[in-house]
Amino acid sequence: MAVDYTVIVVYLAGMLAMGWWGMRRAKSKSEFLVAGRRLGPTMYSGTMAAIVLGGASTIGGVGLGYQYGLSGAWMVFTIGLGLLALSVFFSARIARLKVYTVSEMLDLRYGGRAGVISGVVMWAYTLMLAVTSTIAYATIFDVLFDLNRTVAIILGGSIVVAYSTLGGMWSITLTDMVQFVVKTVGVLLLLLPIAVVKAGGFSEMKAQLPTEYFDPLGIGGETIFTYVLIYTFGMLIGQDIWQRVFTARSDRTAKWGGTVAGTYCLAYALAGAVIGTAAKVLYPKLASADDAFATIVKDELPIGVRGLVLAAALAAVMSTSSGALIACATVANNDIWSRLRGRIATGERDEVQGNRAFILIMGLAVIGTAIAIDNVVEALTVAYNLLVGGLLVPILGGLLWKRGTAQGALASVAVGGLAVIGLMATYGILANEPVYYGLLSSLAAYIAVSLMTRPTDAAVLAAWRERLAGRNPELVSEPVPTPQ
Numbered sequence: 001m002a003v004d005y006t007v008i009v010v011y012l013a014g015m016l017a018m019g020w021w022g023m024r025r026a027k028s029k030s031e032f033l034v035a036g037r038r039l040g041p042t043m044y045s046g047t048m049a050a051i052v053l054g055g056a057s058t059i060g061g062v063g064l065g066y067q068y069g070l071s072g073a074w075m076v077f078t079i080g081l082g083l084l085a086l087s088v089f090f091s092a093r094i095a096r097l098k099v100y101t102v103s104e105m106l107d108l109r110y111g112g113r114a115g116v117i118s119g120v121v122m123w124a125y126t127l128m129l130a131v132t133s134t135i136a137y138a139t140i141f142d143v144l145f146d147l148n149r150t151v152a153i154i155l156g157g158s159i160v161v162a163y164s165t166l167g168g169m170w171s172i173t174l175t176d177m178v179q180f181v182v183k184t185v186g187v188l189l190l191l192l193p194i195a196v197v198k199a200g201g202f203s204e205m206k207a208q209l210p211t212e213y214f215d216p217l218g219i220g221g222e223t224i225f226t227y228v229l230i231y232t233f234g235m236l237i238g239q240d241i242w243q244r245v246f247t248a249r250s251d252r253t254a255k256w257g258g259t260v261a262g263t264y265c266l267a268y269a270l271a272g273a274v275i276g277t278a279a280k281v282l283y284p285k286l287a288s289a290d291d292a293f294a295t296i297v298k299d300e301l302p303i304g305v306r307g308l309v310l311a312a313a314l315a316a317v318m319s320t321s322s323g324a325l326i327a328c329a330t331v332a333n334n335d336i337w338s339r340l341r342g343r344i345a346t347g348e349r350d351e352v353q354g355n356r357a358f359i360l361i362m363g364l365a366v367i368g369t370a371i372a373i374d375n376v377v378e379a380l381t382v383a384y385n386l387l388v389g390g391l392l393v394p395i396l397g398g399l400l401w402k403r404g405t406a407q408g409a410l411a412s413v414a415v416g417g418l419a420v421i422g423l424m425a426t427y428g429i430l431a432n433e434p435v436y437y438g439l440l441s442s443l444a445a446y447i448a449v450s451l452m453t454r455p456t457d458a459a460v461l462a463a464w465r466e467r468l469a470g471r472n473p474e475l476v477s478e479p480v481p482t483p484q
Contacts, residue, residue, distance in 0.1 A: 003307060004310065005309030006083070007304065007307030007308055007310075016162060016163055019162055019164070021171070022174055023166040023171065024090075026170050026352060027352065029240050029352060029355065031352075032169060032352045032355055033129050033246075035350070037095075037246060037247060038247075038249045038251060038255060039248055041256060043259035045261045046180040047319075048241075048258055048483075049265060050177070050315070051440070052265060053132050055316055056133075056136075057272070057316065058293065060075065061269060061273050062344075065276020065280075067289040067326050068278070069214055069273065070273050076265060076269035076272060078224075078228050078231040080264075082231055082233065082262075083235050089484040091234065094242060094246070098245065098246075101119070102118065102238075102242050102391070102395065103119040103122060103296065105333075109404075109408050109464050110406035110456060118391060118413050121413060122239045122391065123236065123332055123384065124386050126331060127385045129368045131325040131366050132323045132379045134321055135379070137319045140294075140314050140317065141156060153367060154237050156314070156321075157321070157367040160297070160363070161323070161367070163259050164359050165443040168352075168356070168359070170354065172326060175322065177320045185312070186311060188271050190301075191309050194301060195282075196197075198278065198300045204281070205277060207283045213218055218278045226435065231384065233392050234384045237387065239331055244323070276293075278296070288413070299309060325366060330353060386417060390412075390438075391416075393416065397412070403457075404446065408447070408448075408449040416439065416441055419434075419441040423437055
């Protein structure tokens with residue numbers, strides 16, 4: 001294992017070094033939170049793919065393949081579909097807004113009264129997303145070093161918090177680009193073909209497993225529909241995803257770079273399902289489907305390759321964790337704390353220090369929560385149920401329906417969020433009903449209250465249209481170098 005350990009240690013040291021390098025570049029709020037809004041298509045595509053394909057997509061995707069066969073690809077596949085929809089239909093307009101958070105977009109659209117409550121819901125989502133990624137460190141470090149769960153979470157979480165705090169989005173962008181390459185080589189180019197060969201090829205896999213394992217809809221229509229509601233729509237509105245859209249140097253980069261990343265996600269989804277299916281042939285009686293990834297890596301891969309593939313899993317977890325962490329800190333500082341204080345700091349350098357402090361504080365909160373919570377699936381479900389049930393309708397409504405009002409948006413967030421929480425308490429966290437009925441109640445509240453209240457002021461809508469078109473003269477002073 002010495003070679004494998006060396007690979008992992010070098011990888012982790014490189015992540016910290018990039019955090020230090022990013023600190024030297026992040027001298028303004030724009031540089032720290034959105035990488036100066038100047039990523040070219042190569043870096044944008046790689047980092048966008050890295051953030052959406054985390055531990056759930058890698059370890060969980062293989063686990064679903066182990067449990068359901070090829071139809072286990074649907075969870076990650078719907079993530080890819082959501083990223084494609086965001087990139088093709090909305091990303092250009094989002095990028096032209098030149099804001100930092102989803103709540104700022106809601107304020108622009110509805111006239112400055114939707115920020116705090118939507119910020120609280122988005123903060124809860126990003127916090128739980130960061131927590132689920134941090135919990136996944138325990139699985140990887142247990143395979144690597146046989147570490148205690150708490151120690152593994154502290155070790156992995158501390159590295160992410162360190163490089164995220166140092167350089168903000170620049171550090172995260174650089175590390176995500178490396179993680180994208182490591183993930184591509186480790187999972188797609190090494191683990192996938194080796195797993196298929198070790199299982200005897202596709203013909204042997206078909207002979208050994210029930211036919212349902214090769215049915216594209218074997219996981220069930222209701223499950224697929226729920227994945228679409230939670231993950232496809234979740235991709236359209238998450239602060240962690242929007243904050244990456246804000247890093248694009250142009251709306252064209254956001255659109256086409258995101259399309260490339262979404263297509264990559266579809267391939268990654270199928271690869272995870274195939275690896276899981278191969279693991280089912282090799283290890284038909286694992287205690288848990290989520291053990292499939294670690295087991296096949298530990299037992300079937302040669303020395304050195306094993307270290308690289310485990311580094312790929314670590315990369316998947318770290319990219320999602322760091323992206324969710326900076327999103328959580330950005331929302332906490334800009335949408336909640338600053339508004340509750342009633343003012344926003346004016347100095348760019350002060351804002352950098354303030355956002356850096358919030359990343360550190362939120363990072364410590366994430367590590368502590370991850371130690372306390374045991375169930376990754378439940379935490380992730382809570383995060384996406386709150387996001388989709390509370391914020392999908394007012395965000396998409398604001399982009400698509402000019403009659404929507406601030407009162408309608410606030411009612412939608414409050415009714416949808418409370419409905420989701422109440423229904424999760426009634427039906428259970430993992431039930432489908434909370435997101436179904438929560439979303440419907442949010443939509444009903446948005447339409448009814450919007451129609452019963454005065455239309456949004458014409459001046460607010462005119463300013464909103466100018467902002468969407470990228471014609472706001474106050475926003476053209478951003479730097480425009482074009483790193484690739």
